[in-house]
Amino acid sequence: MVKCALTYKIFSVILSFLVLFSTLSLTVEKHFCGNTLVDTSIFSESKKCGMEFNEKESETQSLKKSCCKDEIDVLKGQDEIVLKTFDDLDDIQKQVLFAFTYTYFNLYESLPKEITPHKDYSPPLLVKNIQALDETYLI
Secondary structure, eight states, X not given: OHHHHHHHHHHHHHHHHHHHHHSOOEEEEEEEETTEEEEEESSSOOOOOSOSOOTTSOXXXXXXXXXXXXXXXXXXXXXXXXXXXXXXXXXXXXXXXXXXXXXXXXXXXXXXXXXXXXXXXXXXXXXXXXXXXXTOOOO
């Protein structure tokens, strides 16, 4: 029974992490300088290489193409979790679910409770060592 309870706890923790990570959304930002990946970040803005042009610079430099580019990948998680109740199931699904639970709980018969008639009996106190008197030793 202890292994069964531990298995249920481990399984429930795994399922809770599955729900957590399926609803989690991430934004991955990558900064390229030419064809070289300079920085990748998940939770913050990626570091720039310093080669991109500022808006304050002259118009002649702004006419030149920048060799830097930023890519943003959005890993979108599940937006909503659908909770179904027993009433949302079809009649056949309800019957299968009921039959499965009934057979699962009645799959094994419990063992009969054993009665030990000598449970409260205490043996008599030994006055002498009987094994030594009879010279019977266990090897």
